[in-house]
Amino acid sequence: MEKTAIDILILAEVSHSCLSFLEKLAETVHMELITSTEKVGRINFDIAILYEKTKLQFLEKENLVPETASGRKLRCGTRFLFQENISHEKLTLFASHWPSRLHKSEKRITLGQKLRENIDFIYNKKIDNVILIGDYNDQPFSPSIVEGLEATKDIDMVKRKRKLLYNPFWRHLDKKNESHLFSGSYYHKNNDIDKWFTYDQMMFSSSFLNDKIGTWRLDIKSSHFHSDSISKNEIGFDFLSFFDHVPIYSKIHKI
Template sequence: MQISIAWWNTSLSPLGEQRATDEQKKIALDVVRYLTCDLNVDCLALGEVTLQDLNFFLNTLNLTNYAAYDGTVKEGRLQFDTGALYRTDSLHLVNNKTLIPSKNGHSFKLANRLDFIVTDLNIYLHLFISHWPSRLACDKNNPDRHFLGMKLREAVQAVNEESGLTAYTVLLGDYNDEPFDSSLAEHLLAVRDRRLVRKRPELLYNPFWRHLGEPQPYVKDCDTQSCGGSCFHKGGTETQWRTFDQIIFSSPFLGGYGIHLNEKFSHILRLESFLPHVLKTTEIFDHFPVISVIETEG
C-alpha cells in the first residue's frame, strides 16, 4: 500500500486575499487536476488559498472521494492561508489544531496540525502544514525564523510524548527557507544523513536536501530549460531558484516496521505545461508542487 503526500503553494490568495483572474484559476485547476485525478495523491496540502479556493477545486473537479480541510484560520491580526484535500477512502481525519506560538507579545503562524488514521493500517499519521513568512517580511538571519524552527521542533516532540513513542510525523510546506538554513537544519533538526537519523531518532529526515540546484548536469548545446529548485524568484540576484518547498519525515519512516519512505518518489514536480506560467513575469505563479510517497512493506 502506498500513501502519497504533496504540497503546492498555489499563489492564488496570499493572506486570504483572492487575487487570481478566472484564467489563473483555470491554470491552478489544471495543476490540482493532475495531482488529484491523474496522480491520485492521498493528501494534497495547499498554500495561499481560501475556503472558496478549496471548494472551487472540489466542486469543479467533482472530487467526490476527497474532503477539504480548511486551515484558513484568522486569529487576531494573523491570517492563515493553508488547507488540504485528502482522500477519504485512505485517510480519516480524527483531530486538527492550529499552532500559534508567541514571543515578546508577537504571535506567529507556525503550522496546521492534522492527525489522520491510515484507514487500511489503523496507524496514526501526523501532518504539520506550514507557510512561513517571506524573506521580504522576515529575512534569512532574523531570529524569528530560528524561533519558528524551535517551536515546530517542540510541536513534533509533543506528538511523540502524546504517543509514547516516536510517531509517524510528516512536515510539509513553504518554509521560505532552504534545507541548509538554520531554522530547518539546526533548530528543527531536519537533516540529510539517514544513518544518523536511524541512530538518533529525535532527528528528522529531509529528502529535499538532494533537490538543491540543477536537476540535470550541464551538456553543451542542450536547450532544456533550467529549473534549479521549487520556487522561482523573478528578481533574484545570486540565484533565481530556491528550494523553499519541502516534505520532511520523522525517523520511523526510515526502517523498523510499519510504513516507510520510498525516497525515489520524493521530488519537485517540474510540470512542463506549467513552467511558462512560473517564468512569466506578469503571472502570479512562482512555485512548483512537491511530492513524496510512503508505503508498507511487501
C-alpha cells in the same frame, strides 16, 4: 507534463475566495477537503488539504500560534491528525507557510524552534509517524530548518536518533540533469544571481526509515520537485505567470 496519482494534496496561500472552487474540485476527484483558513487574532491561516477518503480518516486539526517571551505570536503551521483506514495507525502532518525572508534570521530560527516544541509534544505521546510539509521560505540548510526543526540530510543519523527529522530535499537544490526544467521549487525572477530556491520541503520522522513489516516507509528516491514543463496547452495558462512555486512530491508505502 508530469502526472502523478496522489492520496494527499496540500495547498498553501488559500483564501476564502478559493473555497467554492476547492469544494467543487474535491467532489469532482472524489476526495475529501479540509481547510485551515481561520484568522487567529491578527494571524491568517491559509492551508487546504484534499485527501483520499478510502485510505485515510481525518481526526482533528490545530492551528499553532505560539507566543515568544516578548509576547509576539507566530504562525508556525497547522497540525492535522489522520488515521489509516485498515491498520488504524495514526499519522501527524504539520503543514506550514512561514512568512517571507524579509523577517530577520534570528526570528526565523524561533519559528523552527517553536514548531519543534509541538513535534516533541507529539513524540512524547508515543505517536511516531510525523511528516512536515510546507513553504518555509528557507532552504534545507537554513538555521531555522537545521537548528530550529532539527532536520538533517544524514539518513544514518536519523535512524540512530529517533527524534531527528530526515529532510530529503537537500538533494534538490539544483537540476537533476540538463533536461530538468526547474532548478528549485520557488522562482524569484528579480534575483540577479540565482532565480531558483528550494523553499518547499517535506521532512519525515525516523519511523519512515525503518524496515519493519507492516509499517510505513518513505520511498527515498520519490522526493522531488516538479521536473518537466507545465504545459500551457494542457492547463490553459502560463503557469509561471501566475505562480512562483512548483509542486513537490514524496511517496510513502506500507512494507
